[in-house]
Amino acid sequence: MAAAARFFVRGARSKLPISGVVPGPRSSFAAALLKLSPGSSSRTQRRHAAHFTFQADPEPTQYGPTTKMNMFQSVTSALDHTLASDPTAVIFGEDVAFGGVFRCTVGLRDKYGKDRVFNTPLCEQGIVGFGIGAAVAGATAIAEIQFADYIYPAFDQIVNEAAKYRYRSGNLFDCGSLTIRAPWGCVGHGSLYHSQSPEAFFAHCPGIKVVIPRSPVQAKGLLLSCIADQNPCIFFEPKILYRAAVEQVPVESYTIPLSQAEVLQEGSDVTLVAWGTQIHVLREVANMAQEKLGVSCELIDLQTILPWDVETVCKVAARISACLTDISQWMSAHHLKINSDKTELLLFPGKDLLTQDLTVNFGNSVLTPTLTAKNLGVTLDSQLSLTPNITATTRSCRYTLYTEMMERAL
Amino acid sequence: MAAAVRSMNKMYGVCFNAARQTTGPKASRLLQRRAFRVAGVHRQQPFDSSLEKPQFPGASAEFVDQLEFIQPNVISGIPVYRVMDRQGNIINPSQDPQLPKETVLNFYQKMTLLNTMDRILYESQRQGRISFYMTNYGEEGTHIGSAAALDPSDIVFGQYREAGVLMYRGFPLDKFMAQCYANADDLGKGRQMPVHYGSKDLNFVTISSPLATQIPQAAGAAYALKRENMNRAVICYFGEGAASEGDAHAGFNFSATLECPLIFFCRNNGYAISTPTNEQYRGDGIAARGPGYGMLSIRVDGNDVFAVYNATKEARRRAVAENQPFLIEAMTYRIGHHSTSDDSSAYRSVDEVNYWDKQDHPISRLRHYMTARNWWSEDDERSWRKQSRKTVMEAFENAEKRLKPNVELMFTDVYQEMTPNLKNQRESMWRHVKQYKEHYPLDLYEK
Numbered sequence: 036m037a038a039a040a041r042f043f044v045r046g047a048r049s050k051l052p053i054s055g056v057v058p059g060p061r062s063s064f065a066a067a068l069l070k071l072s073p074g075s076s077s078r079t080q081r082r083h084a085a086h087f088t089f090q091a092d093p094e095p096t097q098y099g100p101t102t103k104m105n106m107f108q109s110v111t112s113a114l115d116h117t118l119a120s121d122p123t124a125v126i127f128g129e130d131v132a133f134g135g136v137f138r139c140t141v142g143l144r145d146k147y148g149k150d151r152v153f154n155t156p157l158c159e160q161g162i163v164g165f166g167i168g169a170a171v172a173g174a175t176a177i178a179e180i181q182f183a184d185y186i187y188p189a190f191d192q193i194v195n196e197a198a199k200y201r202y203r204s205g206n207l208f209d210c211g212s213l214t215i216r217a218p219w220g221c222v223g224h225g226s227l228y229h230s231q232s233p234e235a236f237f238a239h240c241p242g243i244k245v246v247i248p249r250s251p252v253q254a255k256g257l258l259l260s261c262i263a264d265q266n267p268c269i270f271f272e273p274k275i276l277y278r279a280a281v282e283q284v285p286v287e288s289y290t291i292p293l294s295q296a297e298v299l300q301e302g303s304d305v306t307l308v309a310w311g312t313q314i315h316v317l318r319e320v321a322n323m324a325q326e327k328l329g330v331s332c333e334l335i336d337l338q339t340i341l342p343w344d345v346e347t348v349c350k351v352a353a354r355i356s357a358c359l360t361d362i363s364q365w366m367s368a369h370h371l372k373i374n375s376d377k378t379e380l381l382l383f384p385g386k387d388l389l390t391q392d393l394t395v396n397f398g399n400s401v402l403t404p405t406l407t408a409k410n411l412g413v414t415l416d417s418q419l420s421l422t423p424n425i426t427a428t429t430r431s432c433r434y435t436l437y438t439e440m441m442e443r444a445l
Numbered sequence: 446m447a448a449a450v451r452s453m454n455k456m457y458g459v460c461f462n463a464a465r466q467t468t469g470p471k472a473s474r475l476l477q478r479r480a481f482r483v484a485g486v487h488r489q490q491p492f493d494s495s496l497e498k499p500q501f502p503g504a505s506a507e508f509v510d511q512l513e514f515i516q517p518n519v520i521s522g523i524p525v526y527r528v529m530d531r532q533g534n535i536i537n538p539s540q541d542p543q544l545p546k547e548t549v550l551n552f553y554q555k556m557t558l559l560n561t562m563d564r565i566l567y568e569s570q571r572q573g574r575i576s577f578y579m580t581n582y583g584e585e586g587t588h589i590g591s592a593a594a595l596d597p598s599d600i601v602f603g604q605y606r607e608a609g610v611l612m613y614r615g616f617p618l619d620k621f622m623a624q625c626y627a628n629a630d631d632l633g634k635g636r637q638m639p640v641h642y643g644s645k646d647l648n649f650v651t652i653s654s655p656l657a658t659q660i661p662q663a664a665g666a667a668y669a670l671k672r673e674n675m676n677r678a679v680i681c682y683f684g685e686g687a688a689s690e691g692d693a694h695a696g697f698n699f700s701a702t703l704e705c706p707l708i709f710f711c712r713n714n715g716y717a718i719s720t721p722t723n724e725q726y727r728g729d730g731i732a733a734r735g736p737g738y739g740m741l742s743i744r745v746d747g748n749d750v751f752a753v754y755n756a757t758k759e760a761r762r763r764a765v766a767e768n769q770p771f772l773i774e775a776m777t778y779r780i781g782h783h784s785t786s787d788d789s790s791a792y793r794s795v796d797e798v799n800y801w802d803k804q805d806h807p808i809s810r811l812r813h814y815m816t817a818r819n820w821w822s823e824d825d826e827r828s829w830r831k832q833s834r835k836t837v838m839e840a841f842e843n844a845e846k847r848l849k850p851n852v853e854l855m856f857t858d859v860y861q862e863m864t865p866n867l868k869n870q871r872e873s874m875w876r877h878v879k880q881y882k883e884h885y886p887l888d889l890y891e892k
Binding site for chain 1: 600602631632633634636637641643644645650651653655658660661662663664665666667668669670672673679691692694695696698699702703857858859860861864865866872
């Protein structure tokens with residue numbers, strides 16, 4: 036496995052002074068050798084700029100005083116708070132004792148003791164299995180996997196054991212106080228085995244939670260939420276942001292809720308959904324789309340991959356409810372009244388309808404869409420937006436009514 | 446015993462760390478604040494190239510100038526510790542734990558009750574009443590002997606053939622049956638296959654089907670208990686087949702390096718379904734692996750309940766006092782089939798099975814011990830058999846009559862809280878069932 040990954044990042048339009056660290060001790064012999072090859076400088080490959088620019092959020096005011104931190108420091112801060120407030124908390128994994136290959140655990144062993152911050156043998160299935168057992172026995176276990184690329188030996192323990200512990204035991208036992216942290220995502224030079232984003236492998240495993248932050252403020256709040264959450268959580272930390280992302284981060288402990296996507300930018304034409312590093316790319320994309328194509332983009336940071344916030348992304352129920360309100364207002368304007376208690380909602384699921392079972396709030400009642408309706412009045416299809424698409428909607432209603440009429444005549 | 450250990454040291458050329466071998470403070474029944482020893486192994490002395498000793502950080506052995514491969518000794522490997530001979534006579538009186546009569550009678554009754562329950566539940570699977578079952582025939586000694594040597598507060602991580610441990614701790618018959626029938630009384634809410642028992646009150650972690658996954662978990666639990674410092678240990682059961690899994694290696698290594706108060710109890714019963722031990726490993730069983738991890742290890746006669754008891758008792762005492770893991774390999778024989786899905790006549794002879802059933806069985810050996818002391822007569826045997834059969838049959842009949850768990854329990858406990866999509870699924874299920882109720886036997890399920 037790689038030693039501490041240090042990388043050289045030059046952001047082209049970066050406002051933040053990102054310093055590069057050149058790896059390795061420099062011997063004068065090596066330096067002389069490098070200088071001695073003259074013609075090569077024009078052909079020497081230069082490291083290209085990173086594929087994104089980290090964009091800091093405005094300083095948060097609701098969590099108290101803040102200080103400048105990068106992402107690994109915000110992780111250290113979250114772990115520090117946890118060890119201080121929870122006497123059963125322990126942090127373990129490969130190389131965490133000296134501070135970790137990404138410096139996320141610097142200082143914690145000296146501050147809290149060798150029994151609480153310790154190295155384990157080099158074995159991911161053991162690290163996660165050990166973490167599960169510690170959590171079952173009542174400790175708050177924070178396991179570190181050195182790179183997300185190496186999480187696969189622990190896949191059985193995560194999917195077959197951690198995720199199912201509570202369900203299979205009838206809630207007699209659980210490993211809810213387990214959190215697994217792993218550096219995640221591409222860094223430019225990481226190649227196949229130091230760049231992976233394996234969240235999709237875990238995204239369909241009920242029983243665990245998968246969380247990915249986009250920035251230091253998000254990282255600290257989401258990590259503290261994962262640790263507090265009484266379900267086993269996997270927290271992927273975008274490694275390229277460890278040093279590159281610097282923000283004003285609250286000094287005190289605070290949590291950011293899980294399974295709540297954050298709308299970073301509202302828009303009306305297309306929704307962009309991302310998590311982790313890619314949020315910063317899509318921020319640029321949204322601006323470019325607006326400037327060059329006149330397209331208004333909604334940008335959503337999913338944050339929690341599992342269980343994910345379907346409603347914020349799809350807004351199906353909200354849109355149907357808004358549309359019914361439109362109809363109701365239109366009808367009132369034409370001296371008609373819609374009876375919300377007798378309204379049945381007939382749903383023709385479009386191919387992108389992600390939630391088959393919605394509840395729609397309309398007036399004082401809660402409507403549940405069905406696939407059959409008793410009293411045929413107005414049928415609405417799922418691609419709703421009454422005001423702009425009124426012709427299309429009336430056409431589809433007329434067609435449906437006509438078809439029904441033909442069938443009844445038979 | 447000491448001679449065996451010494452010769453083993455010579456064989457493997459392993460230099461046991463002196464600090465580890467000293468017995469800890471005298472075992473005290475009272476809770477005491479033990480000094481928390483971390484990294485008990487002493488570090489390397491400062492490097493000195495003038496010495497002829499090796500300076501490597503990785504090993505602290507001597508130099509040798511003869512090329513010689515260490516021979517793994519599987520012919521006369523680690524000896525098997527026993528207290529009774531096959532006829533139930535004590536061989537070395539100093540090893541007799543001299544347990545009181547009630548305790549020994551309890552051992553016998555628990556072993557035979559387990560045996561009776563196994564027979565009835567195996568039969569019930571054959572009759573289609575339950576879906577699956579695994580018997581414990583021949584291994585009752587390993588369960589009862591080890592369970593009796595533990596404290597009730599010690600945590601048990603099992604594999605699937607340790608029902609006797611749970612029975613010894615007092616798990617009621619109707620709860621065994623409830624789990625097998627997956628009825629509304631099942632503590633596990635009817636979610637798992639039969640024999641996947643669990644009990645929070647009795648500190649028996651719910652069984653899961655994947656093998657050996659419990660081994661590193663046991664190490665983690667033991668570490669957490671060590672930090673709690675409440676005089677509790679962990680025992681982790683597994684078979685010789687599961688010991689081949691990567692998780693087993695992980696668990697052994699972690700428990701030794703992190704100094705966990707843990708007993709690894711391997712039931713070496715000769716078969717992993719159809720795979721005999723000579724296809725499972727080439728070394729000297731599981732006990733020989735212990736020293737490779739720096740772990741104190743012993744091999745015992747698993748069909749001798751007193752040998753199992755003595756070894757577990759001492760291992761437990763020292764594991765907690767010295768914060769180190771112990772490996773006990775209990776040699777035994779799986780008399781029954783692997784499960785109701787197996788017919789072992791396909792891979793072993795009936796004669797082999799009969800030998801163990803008739804001539805080396807933990808229940809009969811204990812019985813001989815008891816009858817030699819006039820603690821158990823033919824009449825006692827007859828009336829106990831009748832009584833145990835009756836209680837098992839009662840529990841069985843009651844379990845059959847019970848309703849299945851509430852259908853909503855399909856959706857709970859996936860997470861601690863019910864998530865929106867699970868709520869949707871539950872509502873969708875009810876809508877569907879309400880519409881097509883003639884196809885769903887709702888009367889069999891608790892409301």
